[in-house]
Amino acid sequence: MKYKMIACDFDDTLSDSLSFASEKNREAIAKYVACGGKFVLSTGRMISAIIPHAKYLGLHGEVIGYQGAVIADIDTGKFYNEETIPYESALKVAKKLDAEGVYYQIYVHDDYVIPAETPYAEEYAKYTFSPPIIAGMPLSEYIEKNGISPVKMLIITPPEKVDGYIAELSAEYGDEFLVNTSKKFVVEIIRGDVSKAKAVAALAAKYGIKREEIIAIGDSLNDVPMVEYAGLGVMVANASEKALKSADYVCPSCEDNGVAYVIENIALKD
Structure with a gap:
């Protein structure tokens, strides 16, 4: 064969x-x-x-x-x-996304963490077999409070905004992150290597x-x-x-x- x-x-x-x-x-x-x-x-x-x-x-x-x-x-x-995203790198992106009011999730080992219950979170839950951890605070604060190095960060957004986020984050952070998409309404951020x-x-x-x-x-x-x-x-x-x-x-x-x-x-x- x-x-x-x-x-x-x-x-x-x-x-x-x-x-x-x-x-x-x-x-x-x-x-x-x-x-x-x-x-x-x-x-x-x-x-x-x-x-x-x-x-x-x-x-x-x-x-x-x-x-x-x-x-x-x-x-x-x-x-x-x-292979996780280094703490300092994750915190930097999280602070940017929080400041801009962007909805995103982080993944820690095999759990995912959301800031609060939202329609975006409800839609995403259809694709997973486990409930989220609800941080109850902006995720930049959650990362900083717990010293987290997430495996992945994921933005959920209207499809027409996906390409813009990919271009913006890729231009700003270069090879530090790999930024791309897997479905029409998500932007995925992982470690660059x-x-x-x-x-x-x-x-x-x-x-x-x-x-x-x-x-x-x-x-x-x-x-x-x-x-x-x-x-x-x-x-x-x-x-x-x-x-x-x-x-x-x-x-x-x-x-x-x-x-x-x-x-x-x-x-x-x-």
């Missing part, structure tokens, strides 16, 4: 618009794994929010979360690594898998490093226009079981 590993995003790539993976995708993944392939979910989600889906798919071993900042075990939830690509490379090295033996599948800007790193970089047809530019190949959309198509027509054919 030419492609020994598939690294795959979850939301809007493997899952449909309702955040469920289809039975067709599930069956294709099972065939690939049965043939000796390693299928790795690589997502921006919290670990606790992706493990139930990984278990539904029948996967074992590692899962990549928080855009590559964490690699964890599916069966135990144990973190193998956790973290990416899905680095996490995939680390797992490939662990299992003796070469770069050219990897397929990566995604849909968003946070998938671009991983897709560009892989031997075959694939974007689903519903990917954002900017993300599509990084693809070697475009497969059917998430609603049309694009992941199953790649497995059946490429991974299991070579």
Whole structure:
């Protein structure tokens, strides 16, 4: 088998618009794994929010979360690594966002913290399997009070503001942070030297898998490093226009079981 590993995003790539993976995708993944392939979910989600889906798919071993900042075990939830944002860096961004009245959340180990209950928080809760910690204060104060180095910071905003936040924060902080998006209404902020690509490379090295033996599948800007790193970089047809530019190949959309198509027509054919 030419492609020994598939690294795959979850939301809007493997899952449909309702955040469920289809039975067709599930069956294709099972065939690939049965043939000796390693299928790795690589997502921006919290670990606790992706493990139930990984278990539904029948996967074992590692899962990549928080855009590559964490690699964890599916069966135990144990973190193998956790790349956090330094305290001073996180506090600096938090003070800026609080001063501007921007709604955002922070992630500490596998919990997420919100300043207060808001409609944004209620919308986000649909995508996670755990309740938030409610700080009851601006998050810059919470970070300072508790000396927190978060894994991730996430802005929830109307879709038309996403590109502006990415451009502004990237210009202001440069390589200190990686700022991108995973869904149309979020801006994700992680440490600048973290990416899905680095996490995939680390797992490939662990299992003796070469770069050219990897397929990566995604849909968003946070998938671009991983897709560009892989031997075959694939974007689903519903990917954002900017993300599509990084693809070697475009497969059917998430609603049309694009992941199953790649497995059946490429991974299991070579």
